[in-house]
Structure formats: structure tokens, C-alpha cells
Amino acid sequence: MATTRRQLPPRPETAARRREILAAALEIFGAKGYNNGPLAEIAEQVGMTHAGILHHFGSKDRLLVEVLRYRDESDVEGIEGQHIPGGTELFRHLIRTAFANEERPGIVQAYAVLSAESVTDSNPGREYFEDRYRVLRGEVAEAFRAMCAERGVDDPAHVERAATSVLAVMDGLQVQWLLDPTQVELAATSAFAIEAIALQALDPRPSPFDA
Amino acid sequence: MATTRRQLPPRPETAARRREILAAALEIFGAKGYNNGPLAEIAEQVGMTHAGILHHFGSKDRLLVEVLRYRDESDVEGIEGQHIPGGTELFRHLIRTAFANEERPGIVQAYAVLSAESVTDSNPGREYFEDRYRVLRGEVAEAFRAMCAERGVDDPAHVERAATSVLAVMDGLQVQWLLDPTQVELAATSAFAIEAIALQALDPRPSPFDA
């Protein structure tokens, strides 16, 4: 048995280099999809060969999950975590995010493409998106419950559905906006829909469709 | 010049055979995505080689656009076209569709995957989805205007946004439902959200987030 000193720490520049790769991968995967986005193109963008990327991340699958995590962190201000804003603060934050998103179509496209692609057979990003939606639904629902409590609403019947709907409408609007930005106002429509859903959750009115 | 009778009519069974292929392609593309869904797998499902499929459709790109058109026709009852139901009928139809969709996850997945994939670079389905959303938005907006008129609402300020939101929430819910059907009620949540959006469009209340 040798006195093995195996496993040296990574070099100081390595962390920055990895972030470069993750940013490039987010761009390529966003533009062309995960399946259709070759490692070689990502490599080219950071001045490397595709083998160099595999050296850092092991496989394309693992690169994707790291890209998704990276996107969370680099997201302007992480929605989740932190102080869990009590009442209306989370919703204001969601609407601000929608406004910010109008200035970064690349990120929006990456998210829209990769989340939908994640439902396909044996996609490596699936677990990430399952977890993400579960966490986000929980946080939005919690914010709804806080608002209900503040306003003395006892029976928050539709809190779960409202939370799910808020996230759904934001995602769905992104796809329509990406397809035709001249016809869809991403932020203004997000704000309208979120308000509509919140109002119905906090203070329900009868359905306009029942005869 | 020979008395060429070039171009013989297709044989009687051909139309049915093509439909078989389209159905198989919809299933494969839905399950694995367009880029990741090989022709060979579609061919296998209809008992053919991939060259046989290319004989019928010429290229994979052209197959996709025909698949998308086919999906419209085979959709239980086409939302668009026909009699353009005057008032609340369209919304009831949308909600019924959401209930029907809970029984056919394959179709839902195909739609979710292919619509998101269509925003990627040079995707052959893009034009189809652009057109489709434009048409659907117009029809839903028209239905909103009809409801406003029936109820004597003069200023339908948010009709366009409401129409966009209704479609968006339905699409977004599908993705969440596909990721975790045990946590998301597709139809019930669709109904809740559509009602919330419709109520706010027909009879707006002030935002709960101001002040």
C-alpha cells in the first residue's frame, strides 16, 4: 500500500471556467434544446474541445443537471429560499420577475424548452423539474395562506389550485411570447392573470359559466 | 411526347396506412420529442422500415407538420372552426377538453413537448404553432367580447390578455400535470383558473397587491 496522496484540490481558475461552460451550455441548450444541442458547440463557445467539457462534467446528462442548478443560482434573485416573504411580497416578486424576463429571452427560452423536454422518456432533467415545481407550488400556496390569514379568510378552498395556476400561467405565457413577442405582452399579461387568480382564491365569486 | 399517364392515384388502402403512420409518429414524437424520436421507431410500430415512411412523407420535417395537422383533426372535437359558439359555450368546451385530456396523457404530452420544442432554432413545427396560437387567441377573445356584450359590459379592457392567459394556463398546467399527476388536478385546476380569468375580464376588481 503506497502512502497515496490521491485527489488534489481543483485549481483556482477552475471554478470560473466551469461557470463559463455552464453559461454557454444554458445558451446552447436553450437555443436548440438538450437533445439537439451538441457538446462541441458549447465547447467552441468557451474555446475548448468537447472532450474538455466531458473532463469537467463526466457526461452530457450530468452537465444538464448542473446547468439547471446553475440557472437557479444565477437567477436574478432566487424566488425560493431566504426569508419567505409573508403576504403579498412573493406575488410582487413574481410579477417583477415577469418584467425582468422580457429583457432576457434567452433564459426564458432555455427554461421553457428544457422544462417541456424534461417530461420525455428518461430525460436527465426530469427529477430537477419535479422537485422545482413541488417546491414552488408549496411556497406560492404558503403565500396565499398568509394573505388569507391577513384578510380573515377562513376557508381557503382553492389555495393549492391557485398556486398551481399561477405558475402554470407564467410558463404558458412564456411559450406564446417566445413564438410571437409582437402579439403577447409577457409581463402585463402575467400581472393580469396572477391578480385574477389571486382574487378568486381570496374572495371567490360564482362561476360565470353556470347557465 | 408520349401519352404519359404519369401520376397514378394512390391506392385505396394508402390513406389509412398514412393515418397509421401519423398516429405512430404522434406517439413517438410525444414520448421522446421530435429531435429524439427516430423514424425507425415509428416505422417499427406500423410494421415497416424507415425508408417506407420517407416514401410517403418525403422527409422527417414534412412528417412533423403533417402530424401536427393530423392532431388537430383527430382532436376529439376541433375547438376552432364550425359554428363559433356565441357566449359561454367556448369556455365550457375548453373545460370539457381539460377533463377529456386527463384520460389521454399521450396526446397531452405530445402537445406540450412539441409546442415548446417548436421555439428552438429552425424547428419545422414553429409556423404551425405560431398560427395555431394566433387563431386560438382570436377565437377566445371573440368569445370574451360576446360575453361582455351579453352582460352589457362596455369596456372590455383586458380581453386580449384574458384570452392569452386562458390558453397559457391550460398549457402550463399540462406540463405540471405530466411531471406529477398525483399532485396536480389537471381539469379541476383548469376550470378554476379559467373562471378566475374570465371573471376578472368581465367584471374587474382592484389588484390585491397594490398597497
Added chain:
DNA sequence: AGTAACTTACAATGCAGTCAGTAAGTAGCA
């Protein structure tokens, strides 16, 4: 007789991942 509806065989890419090798950094030690 001619063509539709295929099949088999093949051409041409594109792509992830492996492997051996190289240059440069770092740790331990004299």
C-alpha cells in the same frame, strides 16, 4: 405496361464518450 408501395443496402453525417498523451500546476521533502 407502368406505377405505387414498399425493401434492402448503402452513403453520409453527427455525436457522445474513451484513451493516450502533454503541459502546467501543486504538495512534500531535502
Added chain:
DNA sequence: TGCTACTTACTGACTGCATTGTAAGTTACT
């Protein structure tokens, strides 16, 4: 401080596989 041993961070070449499209041949309908 300088030397040695080992590791990281790559490159280039290659393998192997998957995949779309084409071309030529076969069968059977009309």
C-alpha cells in the same frame, strides 16, 4: 529553494453508434 512525484486540465485521434436520406431492385395493383 530546488527537486521529485503526482495530479489537474486539457487536446487530438479514434471508436462506435444512431440517424436521415438516397438509389436500386421487387412485388403487386390498376
